[in-house]
Amino acid sequence: MHITKVFWYAVAICIAIVVWGVFAPDQLNGFTTSVTGVIYNQFGWFYTLVIIALIGFCIYMMFSRFRNVKLGKDDDEPDFSLPAWFAMLFSAGMGIGLMFFTTAETISHAFIKSPNAEPGSEQAILESLQYTSLHWGFHGWGLYAVVALIFAYFKFRVGAPGLISATMEPLFGKKAMRGPVGQVIDTLAIFATVAGVASTLGFGSAQINSGLTYLFNAPDAFWFQLLILIVATVVFIASAWSGIGNGIKYLSSINLWLAVILLLGLFTVGPTTYIINMFVTTIGNYAGNFIQMSFDLKPVNESQRGWVNDWTIFYWAWWISWAPFVGMFIARVSKGRTIREFIIGVLIAPTLVTFIFFAVFGGSALNLEQHGIAKLSSLATETVTFGMFEHYPLGAILSFLTIIVVAIFFITSADSATFVLGMFSTGGQLNPSNIVKIAWGLLLSAMAAIVMYSGGLDGFQNMLIIAALPFSIILILMVVSFYKTIKKIED
Template identity: 65%
Template structure:
């Protein structure tokens, strides 16, 4: 295949092995990955917490240090995209469909099914539920994406390096090692983590769209319908990736942010408006005041609380780390011409605030129904809980149909962004990879998703994300050291 590197073929071979394993022996795959994941969560939970808070603090340091005015690119380079398009694309790639999926399910779970600290169903549990939802989807996640994206953008646009994870480590290990087997191993890990992560997301997305159609119109909630949804989405996201970032991906991201905001406003005013605003304000205060306490909470003397932390906080941190190669590379690709401070402020603060608003509106609307006994949202499946909430409010059918449309476009924008990044990683960092490579990765992702949905291997693939995140957390640390070494050296040379 034209310009495809060894990384492409190695990652493709590994992906096919996993597909065959999941198809032939899905229970064995789940068992193996579950056991390994459990061991990692128990033995390295402290490591995940310390790494993530260190990454966040490093981002804050860079924003307000003398390096904050450093431009990603040459002095005369201007941003390729407007701030609104830039934000829409980075947000769609970084959270996308997952945000719509969890905005009702997670607060309901924390408040009424398994509370992190207090008895389920109490006022305290409801407050904690929203606070921890803010925590899991807030600034920590975006700091991970931000630091990887910043480092990749710097090495690509300032140092002329290929847009590869391995290229950022050259100052530490030397060009020969990074162009050899060790560098290829790092890039293959990035490709594989992206493939598995997006495949799991495609599986969730097709399930939620199918569940929504079944909830609204009574269509069969079956594998065949999910397969049709997946096939239609595949055609659309491959077309979008084919069109390139400046056309398909940008336009879809802009359209979807407008629709998502429209949905948000409709539910804000159709739902318990004052309750939502009060809970948002109160929760934001609790989030800020308990920020470091939550960031380092591990509950070493309470097995039940530690189990909750493993299942939620550490799982999320590992999830964000494993997605960092994909999201970081995509954000880097669209951020040429911005300063370090502008980049980090834009990536960390605004997306976090949008996530908080989404969780406040959807989460509080769900909690309100359950709290007053109007509807038992906690009894709905994950993929139908949002539709169960919307059905209880005015314009419920319209909002549900709009939600399906928003999910579908988030579905497409996440997949087309991933397809574009996979093309870059497997063509030695080309900013505009060939269409044949992008099409191949689009088909591979959807094929894995279809196998996962049919054979029930979603949990096994999610566990692989956790497994891949452990070595990648170390890679991120090395990337940060390499980046700091370079910018300090560059600053000294200018004196």
């Protein structure tokens, strides 16, 4: 077992935040809120440009002269089948968020606060799926694809350690990146990962609690969410213990099939024609307004700018904070694939699947409120999906299946994260020790619990925004270093 200084630095930071949250939760939440406000107002443009630039770089690489370069040696073959590979990368990249926001975000944009129109109007309803597609489509997956591509190339083609600092050695040299500067970079990556994953564990605990309350009248309280978190922690640590080839692979594959069954079930009992029409219209609106939506920060309207901060900038920060973890995990399971195959699998395929999920779940929710059948916009975010199922046939079965899917997404995201955190804190080992994975699993859950206790969902958002800023700068340096290296090696 090889534990580096980075492990202890990152653990110390996480423990300090946990202790701060236990003894002074209001102070912690107030501090993170004030810092977040500054970042929103001063750096929202920066997040936007970083995300757009990474999408452009991703598409360039797919069609460049490097498109047939293998992520590995020339004779390497993929370690996992195509379905298993896609299931793992999709489960790690989307996880609980997909089930949490498919209905809630769509309803919010249509009937609570719209970016451009009067809530409840025809324009607001049509734009609701258009903007959820913006937040969950190419922008996020393009970011994941670039980060994962860089990790995979350096690890399997160049033979570098599985560390962020190792990807920047061509720019700054081994001495700098294997010394204090590199340790700071890797520590920042770990903190960004912990903040991003802890937020998702909080989302998942809240939605599982909501589902159990809806179905079985379970207590809707912090202590019950904490109990859910504890049970899930035991399960995802056990899964991480078994390794990628066993627990993580099988759980990801099972969950993707369960999610597809849930999707087909709602598509069948829901407003099928309405869903199809909304899906086709959304694709057209998304494609036609892609550039405008991507760059629109609404600088002259304070109310609309607030919407951009609360939704779009938050999402860019969320994706960025998840990029070290998801990128490394996708890289870890992608050895042997060409750059073009890799980008198609990580950028295009997940985006299309995501659009389908939002059309079915979001469209089914929109149909109810548009026609006055249900007031879903009055429900809490984590309850909207279950409130929607109540008005369709087989609602109880679909709700129960949703709880299972959310729980497994919870587990697959967390066990993937513990695996990657183990890699980052043991010098880039492909198979970190179980002791290290257990330590990170416990710390992730402790962070999730304390942020739930201190600030709820607002606390999660604040941590995400703060953690993403330093790593967004690191992302730019990683891309420059990667391009310099691939030109030198492959030309």
